[in-house]
Amino acid sequence: MLNFGRARNQARAARSMALGGMDYADTKRKGNFVGKIFLAAAFTALCIIMIKRSPSLTTPSPFSIREPGVTHVLVTGGAGFIGSHAVLRLLRDSYRVTIVDNLSRGNLGAIRVLQDLFPQPGRLQFIYADLGDKNSVDKIFSENKFDAVMHFAAVAYVGESTLDPLKYYHNITSNTLLVLESIAKYDVKKLIYSSTCATYGEPEKMPITEETPQVPINPYGKAKKMAEDIILDFSKKSDMAVMILRYFNVIGSDPEGRLGEAPRPELREHGRISGACFDAARNIIPGLKVRGTDYKTADGTCVRDYIDVTDLVDAHVKALEKAQTGKVGIYNVGTGKGSSVKEFVDACKKATGVNIKVEFLPRRPGDYAEVYSDPTKSRLELNWTAQYTLEDSLKMAWRWQKSHRDGYGALTAVL
Numbered sequence: 001m002l003n004f005g006r007a008r009n010q011a012r013a014a015r016s017m018a019l020g021g022m023d024y025a026d027t028k029r030k031g032n033f034v035g036k037i038f039l040a041a042a043f044t045a046l047c048i049i050m051i052k053r054s055p056s057l058t059t060p061s062p063f064s065i066r067e068p069g070v071t072h073v074l075v076t077g078g079a080g081f082i083g084s085h086a087v088l089r090l091l092r093d094s095y096r097v098t099i100v101d102n103l104s105r106g107n108l109g110a111i112r113v114l115q116d117l118f119p120q121p122g123r124l125q126f127i128y129a130d131l132g133d134k135n136s137v138d139k140i141f142s143e144n145k146f147d148a149v150m151h152f153a154a155v156a157y158v159g160e161s162t163l164d165p166l167k168y169y170h171n172i173t174s175n176t177l178l179v180l181e182s183i184a185k186y187d188v189k190k191l192i193y194s195s196t197c198a199t200y201g202e203p204e205k206m207p208i209t210e211e212t213p214q215v216p217i218n219p220y221g222k223a224k225k226m227a228e229d230i231i232l233d234f235s236k237k238s239d240m241a242v243m244i245l246r247y248f249n250v251i252g253s254d255p256e257g258r259l260g261e262a263p264r265p266e267l268r269e270h271g272r273i274s275g276a277c278f279d280a281a282r283n284i285i286p287g288l289k290v291r292g293t294d295y296k297t298a299d300g301t302c303v304r305d306y307i308d309v310t311d312l313v314d315a316h317v318k319a320l321e322k323a324q325t326g327k328v329g330i331y332n333v334g335t336g337k338g339s340s341v342k343e344f345v346d347a348c349k350k351a352t353g354v355n356i357k358v359e360f361l362p363r364r365p366g367d368y369a370e371v372y373s374d375p376t377k378s379r380l381e382l383n384w385t386a387q388y389t390l391e392d393s394l395k396m397a398w399r400w401q402k403s404h405r406d407g408y409g410a411l412t413a414v415l
Contacts, residue, residue, distance in 0.1 A: 062122035063098060066145045072096040073320070074146045074188075076131060076179065077153030079106025081261045082194070082250060082309055084114065086150060088259060089313045091118045098144055102130040105155065107262050109408020117258065131175040141182040148190035148320055151179055157270035158198065158220050162366045165219035172223035177230055184234065190241045190323045191231065192316055197248045197305070197332070199225040202368035206338070209374045210246075210330050218366030232328065241323035247312055247333035248305035248373055249273075252393035253400040255310060260400030262407030273341065274394065277348035278401045280356045287357030290341055295369035301341035305334035305372035308388035308396075318382045334373030335386040344390070351394035 063072065073090055077083040078099030083106070090097050091114065099111060111126050118124050129136045131153055154172045155161070161168040176193075183191060198221030199214045216222045228244055235242045251274045253260035263271045268279065273288075280288045293300040315333045323329065339347070349356050378384045388396075 063096065063125055063144045066147070070096050071147045072098065072145060074098050074100060074140075074144070074149045076100050076149070076151045077106065077194075079103055079108065079111050079126075080152060081263075082312065083150075083152040084110035084259050085254060085309045086152065086313045086316055087114055087124070088117070088254065089310075089317055090150075091123060093317065096122060097124050098140075098146070099124070099126045100129050100131065100140060101126070101153065102128065105264070105267070107408045109262070110259055112408070113258055131179060132170065134178050134181075137178050137182050138185070141186040141188075146186070146188045148192065148323075149179065149183055149188055150192045150194070150316060150320070151176065152194045154194070154224075156196070156220065157267070158218050158366045159364050160267075160270045161218050161220035161223070168219045168223045169226070172220075173226040173230070176227040180231060180234055183240065184238065188240070189325070190320065191243070192319050192323070193228070193231055193242070193244045194316075195228055195244050195246045196221065196224050197246050197334070197371055197373065199228065199246060200371070202371075206370060207336060207372050207374035208332060210332055210377055217368060220366075235328050239326040241325050242328045243319040243323050244328070244330045245315060245319060245333050246331070247315075248307050248335075248371065250309050250312055251306050251390075251397060252308035252310060252388060253397045255396055257396075257400055257403065260397065260404060260407075261309075262404065273344060274348070274397060277345065277356060277394075278352070278398060281348070281352040281354040281398075282401065282405065287359055288345060289359050289361050290345065291361045292341075292363035292367060293360050294363070297340055297370055299340050299342045302367060303338040303340050303370040303372065304344075305336070305338055306344065306390050306393065307334050307386060308393040311335075311386040311388055314387075315378060315382060315384045318384050322382055329381065331378045331382060332373040332375055333378060333384075334375055336373055336375045338370060338372030339390055347390050347394055351391065351398045 066072070073095050075083055075087050075090070075097055078087045078097070079101035083101070087097050087099060114124060127140055129140060131137055153175065155168055197208060198218065199216050200208050200212050201215040201217040201221060203212050205212070214225050216225050231242060231244065249272070251272065261272070261275060263275055268275065268285070276285070276288050279285045290301060292302060295302055297303050312333055315331070319329065319331065345356065345358060375386070
């Protein structure tokens with residue numbers, strides 16, 4: 001049995017002594033106590049030194065500072081088809097890039113490809129965020145130092161816009177306003193805005209120049225024009241450099257096969273004609289549906305200006321380089337040549353080597369008969385000209401589609 005009471009035979013010298021209201025232990029105990037305090041203090045000091053020397057606490061993120069000779073570009077919608085190709089080009093040209101995307105239309109697989117290609121610290125970061133959330137947008141701009149913004153993020157299907165117009169006004173017009181407010185608040189110097197030929201509607205005269213009146217006929221084109229108007233009004237009281245690129249029908253893929261177009265399955269119905277052609281060639285769908293054969297064109301089908309995604313990205317980078325403080329540039333980005341849907345299908349059959357079955361259906365709401373560009377201004381002021389033909393673009397895109405039957409595949413998050 002243990003005895004917790006004081007032993008009666010304890011020597012008096014071992015007891016503590018009261019003096020002036022304080023207890024002093026014996027010399028041996030005092031030495032042990034002082035030693036423990038010293039060790040604890042030394043350990044604490046060592047921890048503080050280690051914490052202060054930790055790079056994560058003393059070195060700011062390279063994305064949060066401006067460095068001489070380094071241009072930091074925010075690419076909204078950088079996980080999407082066009083945005084990811086733009087990021088690839090910017091990284092190749094030694095820009096620092098931040099991607100912001102909510103992945104509602106983009107592909108996490110595209111981000112993984114870009115991260116693998118450019119793994120060096122300070123080159124690329126991905127932020128998962130919704131540009132419709134004002135607080136999130138403000139936080140992104142407050143924590144990063146952007147020199148320029150390339151604003152691609154947008155839903156972009158004409159047919160879908162007629163079915164759900166409010167979605168398009170929110171996603172395109174409202175979100176652009178939120179981005180622009182943060183651009184102004186945090187003094188970002190350049191904006192490259194991704195617009196569309198849909199803002200022109202159905203002009204009476206071809207080809208379309210930058211002076212062609214903008215009379216959009218579907219919610220997608222209307223929402224983009226509203227966003228343009230907001231940017232132009234703001235630019236009148238700002239020294240920000242603004243470039244607005246109105247581009248035409250985008251096709252193709254990265255020539256080296258690293259990136260391509262991989263729309264979500266549920267969006268195939270609204271997607272680009274090139275995607276539908278390739279799906280038909282791979283028997284993912286039974287055939288191709290061509291909507292509208294009674295337009296006032298040579299063969300009755302719509303005429304469009306098909307621009308390769310690599311050419312389009314080249315125009316964006318040149319616009320970024322040419323952007324001037326306090327100036328606004330507006331440019332059409334197209335080949336200057338129109339091709340009918342029937343001609344496109346024939347070119348797709350040739351590129352794939354598959355005799356694709358075609359079903360002709362009534363017109364789709366919101367479509368227009370003929371649209372193709374006059375790219376003269378882009379050639380003269382940006383030193384830009386499209387390099388790829390329709391056949392070139394389809395061959396490159398088909399190569400990517402054949403080797404990526406499931407798109408980018410199932411990938412885990414890389415946040």
